[in-house]
Amino acid sequence: MSVSDHVDFNQFIEGVKKRNPGQLEFVQAVQEVAEDIFDYIQDKVEYHEYQILRRIAEPDRVVSFRVCWEDDNENIRVQRGWRVQNNNAIGPYKGGIRFHPSVTESVLKFLAFEQTFKNSLTGLPMGGGKGGSNFNPKGKTDHEVMRFCQSFMTELYRHVGADVDVPAGDIGVGAREIGYMFGQYKRITNQFTGVLTGKGLEYGGSLIRTEATGYGTVYFLQNMLERIGDSVDGKACIVSGSGNVAIYAAEKINQLGGKVLTLSDSGGFIHDPDGIDLEKLAWVKELKDVRRGRIEEYAKEFTGAMFHTGQRPWAVPCDLALPCATQNELNGDEARMLVKNGCSGVAEGANMPTDLEGVHVFKDAKIRFAPSKAANAGGVAISGLEMSQNSARVSWKEHELQDHLVEIMRGIHDRCVEFGGNLGDEHIDYVRGANIAGFVKVADAMLAYGVV
Numbered sequence: 001m002s003v004s005d006h007v008d009f010n011q012f013i014e015g016v017k018k019r020n021p022g023q024l025e026f027v028q029a030v031q032e033v034a035e036d037i038f039d040y041i042q043d044k045v046e047y048h049e050y051q052i053l054r055r056i057a058e059p060d061r062v063v064s065f066r067v068c069w070e071d072d073n074e075n076i077r078v079q080r081g082w083r084v085q086n087n088n089a090i091g092p093y094k095g096g097i098r099f100h101p102s103v104t105e106s107v108l109k110f111l112a113f114e115q116t117f118k119n120s121l122t123g124l125p126m127g128g129g130k131g132g133s134n135f136n137p138k139g140k141t142d143h144e145v146m147r148f149c150q151s152f153m154t155e156l157y158r159h160v161g162a163d164v165d166v167p168a169g170d171i172g173v174g175a176r177e178i179g180y181m182f183g184q185y186k187r188i189t190n191q192f193t194g195v196l197t198g199k200g201l202e203y204g205g206s207l208i209r210t211e212a213t214g215y216g217t218v219y220f221l222q223n224m225l226e227r228i229g230d231s232v233d234g235k236a237c238i239v240s241g242s243g244n245v246a247i248y249a250a251e252k253i254n255q256l257g258g259k260v261l262t263l264s265d266s267g268g269f270i271h272d273p274d275g276i277d278l279e280k281l282a283w284v285k286e287l288k289d290v291r292r293g294r295i296e297e298y299a300k301e302f303t304g305a306m307f308h309t310g311q312r313p314w315a316v317p318c319d320l321a322l323p324c325a326t327q328n329e330l331n332g333d334e335a336r337m338l339v340k341n342g343c344s345g346v347a348e349g350a351n352m353p354t355d356l357e358g359v360h361v362f363k364d365a366k367i368r369f370a371p372s373k374a375a376n377a378g379g380v381a382i383s384g385l386e387m388s389q390n391s392a393r394v395s396w397k398e399h400e401l402q403d404h405l406v407e408i409m410r411g412i413h414d415r416c417v418e419f420g421g422n423l424g425d426e427h428i429d430y431v432r433g434a435n436i437a438g439f440v441k442v443a444d445a446m447l448a449y450g451v452v
């Protein structure tokens with residue numbers, strides 16, 4: 001059979017759409033990857049013959065379950081929970097849990113698909129998975145969140161395990177929720193194993209896991225700039241989001257001499273022309289982690305800062321942009337605006353924050369654009385090292401983990417250059433590089449297994 005006998009790109013995407021009706025985010029994620037993979041595998045018959053991309057784009061399984069819990073007013077509440085186990089060719093399923101009202105099966109399938117490539121890029125033995133619920137933790141008391149997490153884990157525990165599937169945090173799931181879920185897992189199974197990552201330091205968590213995603217995203221950005229003799233130092237940066245990823249990205253930008261102008265949440269964005277320095281960031285951490293407040297309050301606390309209700313920060317002129325909130329928060333028009341205003345580097349801290357049109361704008365403008373599966377892989381990389389520490393029953397020192405993070409992000413950058421370069425000029429297509437480098441390892445493992 002020759003390569004030309006196989007389906008072309010358009011037929012492939014039509015098939016994905018037909019098999020996943022209405023799952024727009026999932027189709028978007030598959031399309032973005034397929035655009036590069038089809039080109040790469042053109043002359044590689046084996047990948048076609050064994051239907052590798054088609055198989056990666058069909059999750060191994062999607063588990064959906066009811067989650068009942070009782071709120072503080074004794075109302076019985078019913079939510080839906082999911083775990084999507086996308087692919088375990090190179091290691092146990094691994095990926096976060098998201099609690100947000102916007103969670104659907106499509107969102108979790110796109111995240112699990114992306115995670116498969118991201119985890120491969122880290123070089124660690126982890127497959128791809130993702131889970132979550134449409135539960136909204138905002139405005140809930142600690143006890144309500146605890147009861148929800150316990151109920152969620154009462155079903156989830158059957159599907160996870162240290163060598164099977166290892167969830168972690170994501171939007172709406174941080175240290176508090178991981179603690180409640182780990183406590184319930186341990187209670188049901190009577191086993192103290194590394195079944196979750198992002199745990200507290202007292203019970204098997206790893207140093208720098210909290211900081212790793214945001215720090216890693218900025219390391220990646222710094223790597224891209226260093227390659228062309230530039231750096232983050234002195235650059236005006238806009239950051240979206242004000243959660244775990246945004247806060248630690250902003251912290252690392254400050255540490256490297258950059259100036260952070262914005263942060264956001266679902267209510268709007270704040271613009272502080274004086275810069276959101278480390279002292280102001282400490283205030284934001286307290287606002288978000290302890291008081292669970294809104295970013296709007298920042299403009300009341302710090303003179304000179306403005307809050308823009310219901311808006312996103314992309315029109316603020318900048319050198320570098322880091323979308324760190326959620327998927328599809330940066331569209332084609334906003335991407336064009338960034339390029340027009342002179343933005344020369346974008347690193348995605350969030351998963352798929354730039355829509356497909358925006359990705360093409362950045363690619364065509366040939367700015368330095370680090371896609372999420374490469375740029376934000378530092379979080380899951382340190383999760384992988386948390387798994388290693390748990391298995392070996394050791395705790396590594398902070399400087400060792402910091403060194404690993406720097407090295408892993410450098411390795412991902414270099415693999416992107418290897419597969420995303422050679423385009424006839426000095427420009428690196430990091431999207432192409434990440435997609436192909438992530439694909440090859442998973443694909444070759446799948447070839448070794450035959451048809452399973």
Ligand code: NDP
Nearest residue numbers: 171172213241242243244245265266325326350351376379
């Ligand atoms: P958090 O829950 O800590 O913070 C999420 C932030 O994004 C909040 O500021 C939140 O605002 C904002 N946000 C969420 N949904 C929306 C929305 N629909 N519109 C506008 N703003 C929104 O989550 P994380 O920081 O952990 O995650 C942020 C992104 O990074 C996600 O895409 C996640 O998948 C990705 N990521 C996270 C990793 C991790 O280790 N935590 C690892 C790799 C990627 P509000 O409070 O108003 O909802």
Ligand code: 2IT
Nearest residue numbers: 095096168170379380383
């Ligand atoms: O999107 C992600 O990489 C995460 N939410 C972190 C996953 C993990 O297992 O640490």
